[in-house]
Amino acid sequence: MTDSIKRLEKEYRKFVSEGIELNMERGWPCREQLDLSMPMLDLVTSDTDLCLENDYRGYAGTAGIAPLKKLFAEVLQVTEEQIYIGGTMSTTIMYDLINKAVLFGFDGFLPWKDFPGKVKFLCPSPGYEKHFNICKTFGIEMIQIPMNDSGPDMDLVENLVKNDDSIKGIWCVPLYSNPTGIIYSDETVCRLARMQSKAADFRIMWDNAYCVHHLTDEEYRIINIIDECAKCGHPNRVFEFTSTSKITFPGGGVGVCASSVDNIKWLTRTSLLQLKSGDKINQLRHAKFFPTVQSLRDHMKKHRDIIKPKFDLVDLVLHEQLDGWDVAEWINPKGGYFINLKLLNGMARDVWQKCKDAGLSITPAGSTFPYGEDREDAYLRLAPTYPSMEELEQAMQLLCIAIKISYTEKH
Amino acid sequence: MTDSIKRLEKEYRKFVSEGIELNMERGWPCREQLDLSMPMLDLVTSDTDLCLENDYRGYAGTAGIAPLKKLFAEVLQVTEEQIYIGGTMSTTIMYDLINKAVLFGFDGFLPWKDFPGKVKFLCPSPGYEKHFNICKTFGIEMIQIPMNDSGPDMDLVENLVKNDDSIKGIWCVPLYSNPTGIIYSDETVCRLARMQSKAADFRIMWDNAYCVHHLTDEEYRIINIIDECAKCGHPNRVFEFTSTSKITFPGGGVGVCASSVDNIKWLTRTSLLQLKSGDKINQLRHAKFFPTVQSLRDHMKKHRDIIKPKFDLVDLVLHEQLDGWDVAEWINPKGGYFINLKLLNGMARDVWQKCKDAGLSITPAGSTFPYGEDREDAYLRLAPTYPSMEELEQAMQLLCIAIKISYTEKH
Numbered sequence: 035m036t037d038s039i040k041r042l043e044k045e046y047r048k049f050v051s052e053g054i055e056l057n058m059e060r061g062w063p064c065r066e067q068l069d070l071s072m073p074m075l076d077l078v079t080s081d082t083d084l085c086l087e088n089d090y091r092g093y094a095g096t097a098g099i100a101p102l103k104k105l106f107a108e109v110l111q112v113t114e115e116q117i118y119i120g121g122t123m124s125t126t127i128m129y130d131l132i133n134k135a136v137l138f139g140f141d142g143f144l145p146w147k148d149f150p151g152k153v154k155f156l157c158p159s160p161g162y163e164k165h166f167n168i169c170k171t172f173g174i175e176m177i178q179i180p181m182n183d184s185g186p187d188m189d190l191v192e193n194l195v196k197n198d199d200s201i202k203g204i205w206c207v208p209l210y211s212n213p214t215g216i217i218y219s220d221e222t223v224c225r226l227a228r229m230q231s232k233a234a235d236f237r238i239m240w241d242n243a244y245c246v247h248h249l250t251d252e253e254y255r256i257i258n259i260i261d262e263c264a265k266c267g268h269p270n271r272v273f274e275f276t277s278t279s280k281i282t283f284p285g286g287g288v289g290v291c292a293s294s295v296d297n298i299k300w301l302t303r304t305s306l307l308q309l310k311s312g313d314k315i316n317q318l319r320h321a322k323f324f325p326t327v328q329s330l331r332d333h334m335k336k337h338r339d340i341i342k343p344k345f346d347l348v349d350l351v352l353h354e355q356l357d358g359w360d361v362a363e364w365i366n367p368k369g370g371y372f373i374n375l376k377l378l379n380g381m382a383r384d385v386w387q388k389c390k391d392a393g394l395s396i397t398p399a400g401s402t403f404p405y406g407e408d409r410e411d412a413y414l415r416l417a418p419t420y421p422s423m424e425e426l427e428q429a430m431q432l433l434c435i436a437i438k439i440s441y442t443e444k445h
Numbered sequence: 446m447t448d449s450i451k452r453l454e455k456e457y458r459k460f461v462s463e464g465i466e467l468n469m470e471r472g473w474p475c476r477e478q479l480d481l482s483m484p485m486l487d488l489v490t491s492d493t494d495l496c497l498e499n500d501y502r503g504y505a506g507t508a509g510i511a512p513l514k515k516l517f518a519e520v521l522q523v524t525e526e527q528i529y530i531g532g533t534m535s536t537t538i539m540y541d542l543i544n545k546a547v548l549f550g551f552d553g554f555l556p557w558k559d560f561p562g563k564v565k566f567l568c569p570s571p572g573y574e575k576h577f578n579i580c581k582t583f584g585i586e587m588i589q590i591p592m593n594d595s596g597p598d599m600d601l602v603e604n605l606v607k608n609d610d611s612i613k614g615i616w617c618v619p620l621y622s623n624p625t626g627i628i629y630s631d632e633t634v635c636r637l638a639r640m641q642s643k644a645a646d647f648r649i650m651w652d653n654a655y656c657v658h659h660l661t662d663e664e665y666r667i668i669n670i671i672d673e674c675a676k677c678g679h680p681n682r683v684f685e686f687t688s689t690s691k692i693t694f695p696g697g698g699v700g701v702c703a704s705s706v707d708n709i710k711w712l713t714r715t716s717l718l719q720l721k722s723g724d725k726i727n728q729l730r731h732a733k734f735f736p737t738v739q740s741l742r743d744h745m746k747k748h749r750d751i752i753k754p755k756f757d758l759v760d761l762v763l764h765e766q767l768d769g770w771d772v773a774e775w776i777n778p779k780g781g782y783f784i785n786l787k788l789l790n791g792m793a794r795d796v797w798q799k800c801k802d803a804g805l806s807i808t809p810a811g812s813t814f815p816y817g818e819d820r821e822d823a824y825l826r827l828a829p830t831y832p833s834m835e836e837l838e839q840a841m842q843l844l845c846i847a848i849k850i851s852y853t854e855k856h
Contacts, residue, residue: 068502072491080483093695284504285722311696
């Protein structure tokens with residue numbers, strides 16, 4: 035055992051003995067971010083006129099209030115008739131859509147539960163574990179699709195979708211992808227819209243969660259896949275999602291779905307019994323807080339001011355500690371919530387465990403893959419927003435020590 | 446044609462020519478009722494400390510915030526561990542529970558979709574159309590059960606449930622029943638708790654929607670069916686529901702489910718992906734508005750002051766216009782939202798149509814029965830809360846004219 039590994043192990047034991055508790059497991063906004071939206075809570079009071087449209091206090095109005103539909107229509111570049119605002123979270127809408135497809139089928143199609151054989155979904159990986167958990171919940175078989183710098187491997191996607199009518203959809207986080215941070219290229223978007231699918235009810239679940247969550251001055255924008263699908267003769271192929279969970283308050287925000295007019299009519303009609311209307315008063319709070327897209331953009335800059343230094347700190351410590359070791363690859367993303375760390379094969383689980391044993395929670399190794407199966411055992415998802423800068427510095431030092439020890443033990 | 450019928454028809458034509466638009470179709474609170482809860486909107490502002498428990502602004506906390514669970518635990522006479530607070534409406538939770546039972550099965554049981562043969566539900570009728578629509582949505586066969594003054598016909602219920610394992614549940618509105626206004630007797634509740642069911646996963650859907658919606662000084666209270674079921678060895682048999690839809694704001698309120706600790710754990714666990722947490726900030730608004738059960742009770746008295754005169758007006762006009770005609774029966778209920786008018790057989794559809802033609806919307810005849818099938822064609826549900834006293838007076842006069850004309854034409 036060299037002096038170097040002895041020193042690393044001493045540092046590691048120091049962390050263990052200190053009994054720290056650090057958490058960079060979830061993409062949760064930190065307190066300072068949540069504080070940004072506190073003024074929103076003053077925008078609806080007992081003096082506010084709520085007798086607008088129907089009456090925002092009453093039962094009427096299933097798909098959302100007009101001013102908020104207008105805002106999101108502008109953000110997502112669709113018409114107001116193409117917007118459905120449901121409950122508080124976009125995951126609720128995604129879950130519900132898959133539930134409806136399984137049990138009742140999409141508008142005019144066979145319920146997936148009655149499809150002869152197993153229904154399958156394409157899962158670009160690493161990806162978002164909640165998407166995969168929805169598939170798991172409904173017994174939908176997941177097919178891993180490798181991700182590259184411009185999105186999923188489109189040759190593979192096209193080939194699979196063209197030839198197999200049991201493949202009913204694909205999950206995508208097209209902008210600042212969770213967790214890789216990559217941005218889908220125009221070509222990828224167009225190929226997804228244009229490709230032939232053997233299943234007539236093939237659906238793209240387009241989770242545009244980070245559509246306004248930029249970390250640089252360049253406000254990247256994906257081309258409008260809803261329009262592209264319509265142009266290519268597949269108007270109902272895509273459901274797009276976003277929410278205010280990481281804009282205002284998680285849990286106390288609004289979930290949004292955009293699609294073709296027909297799909298939104300179908301979604302509204304089939305949701306009426308389940309959720310007569312979302313919380314229109316809270317929708318108005320949001321509409322008043324963001325009277326224009328520019329005001330939303332300004333608000334997101336304040337988020338960026340808080341979290342960009344955290345991303346830079348992660349990037350800095352990784353470079354300082356790991357440059358020259360040839361043990362890890364990552365990019366400092368231009369938006370979103372995560373940094374995806376690709377270690378040498380066979381290291382992720384071990385590093386995750388070493389961190390856990392010393393009091394640092396990271397998203398479990400494998401989580402970003404269908405069935406938790408990272409065959410290379412190489413990927414760790416880092417979520418830098420929630421901890422303070424001090425905690426993050428400490429967490430990153432610990433992580434790098436764990437990586438070095440793991441590497442040294444194995445090589 | 447007698448002079449009398451000519452006079453009635455003249456009055457009816459007068460209504461038609463006036464082009465009125467009256468609505469007593471839905472059990473919606475009126476504006477004055479909604480105004481009662483406006484002060485609630487001032488109870489959470491940018492100065493409010495929301496960093497309670499976890500952080501009410503964040504993702505954590507699936508089953509609801511502690512102070513609101515405490516309130517509803519006291520209202521429903523259960524422990525806080527027996528409460529789940531979900532989204533904004535109790536219908537959402539009911540729909541979701543049936544959805545889960547069909548697709549996944551209740552905790553440890555076969556999914557109903559895999560049950561050999563059709564799954565059935567008992568539907569005391571007349572009853573609440575949304576319950577029946579949930580059954581219809583999920584393809585659950587509905588069996589009509591006659592209602593009497595103390596609840597559903599329990600001899601029939603016991604007999605069916607004991608011998609048929611395809612009967613998986615029953616819908617009940619035990620207090621101020623929708624629409625009959627009756628109150629389940631202690632004996633009915635105990636028999637429901639005690640009875641043997643052939644289906645081990647038989648469930649009582651106990652919609653206690655009007656648990657605090659009294660219209661008289663006597664605050665009726667149903668005995669605690671959750672406790673009764675536990676005593677009788679069926680701890681997981683019942684899911685109880687209530688909401689603030691008709692306490693604060695429909696759509697902007699909170700939906701509540703109470704059950705055994707095991708059922709609530711199961712519901713919480715299986716809801717985590719779908720709805721990470723409800724809107725805890727809005728839950729706090731409610732908890733601050735109702736710091737005690739007494740404050741809730743006081744608030745409901747204000748509702749009563751607004752709507753009790755409407756119920757009395759309906760009762761008065763019906764008596765004034767129809768006494769001596771032997772054409773209709775009704776009770777002026779002691780709580781809830783509806784007056785159930787039982788006409789002579791074969792009249793309901795005709796009266797409903799005559800009202801509609803003259804500009805008065807009433808809940809469609811048949812709606813309060815499974816499949817919309819009121820075999821006697823006798824029942825109309827009157828919802829007096831939404832219109833103003835003036836509109837209600839006019840609506841009731843028109844209704845009574847329509848009833849008299851219909852009666853005269855037929856007899």
